[in-house]
Amino acid sequence: MKTKLLTLVSAIALLFAGCKGDQGDPGAQGPEGNANVVGTQFAVTDASWSDNNGDYTVDLTVPALTSDIASGGAVETFLSQDGGTTWIALPFTTVASNSENAFWNYAYSTGSVTVALLWNGADNGSPNAFYNVNTLDINVVCIAPATMKKYPNTNWKDYNVVKSILQLQNNSSK
Numbered sequence: 001m002k003t004k005l006l007t008l009v010s011a012i013a014l015l016f017a018g019c020k021g022d023q024g025d026p027g028a029q030g031p032e033g034n035a036n037v038v039g040t041q042f043a044v045t046d047a048s049w050s051d052n053n054g055d056y057t058v059d060l061t062v063p064a065l066t067s068d069i070a071s072g073g074a075v076e077t078f079l080s081q082d083g084g085t086t087w088i089a090l091p092f093t094t095v096a097s098n099s100e101n102a103f104w105n106y107a108y109s110t111g112s113v114t115v116a117l118l119w120n121g122a123d124n125g126s127p128n129a130f131y132n133v134n135t136l137d138i139n140v141v142c143i144a145p146a147t148m149k150k151y152p153n154t155n156w157k158d159y160n161v162v163k164s165i166l167q168l169q170n171n172s173s174k
Helices: 001-018 068-074 127-130 145-150 159-166
Strands: 038-046 050-052 055-062 074-080 090-097 101-109 112-120 136-141
Touching: 001 038, 001 112, 038 050, 038 055, 055 136, 068 074, 068 145, 074 101, 074 112, 074 159, 136 159
Parallel strands: none
Antiparallel strands: 038 136, 050 055, 055 112, 074 136, 090 101, 101 112
């Protein structure tokens, strides 16, 4: 009895395994995605900065900065003082004069990025005052580990390369 049942089940399985319908037309090729990359742009005004004896920080909320990205991906932060025409990767140093330098840096944790301007020498004023602008743009790009592996030779410090390869769209969060 068990043999007949097993034979019947096997025959039915083979019958259905061999059934095929006509294959439909292939769908259109979609654009290569970047779901694992999020670029968030912040318009930072003079009032946004916290002053700690001439050293300035601004805390940015970045929901796309997950623990997976913080531990194995990349968080790249860029600064623009000309309305987004030129982007400079942080960290970097600006020479203000012969004895005074401005050191830009950033730190991050899940959900947030802190950008800092530390003066070496006299306090040259807030970052906005230093560049003589009302708004500084800061762009935080969060890149998942899988995306980094997909583009192994990418210069992640060059915003124009990152934007082009990953098809980033600027969005502003104030």
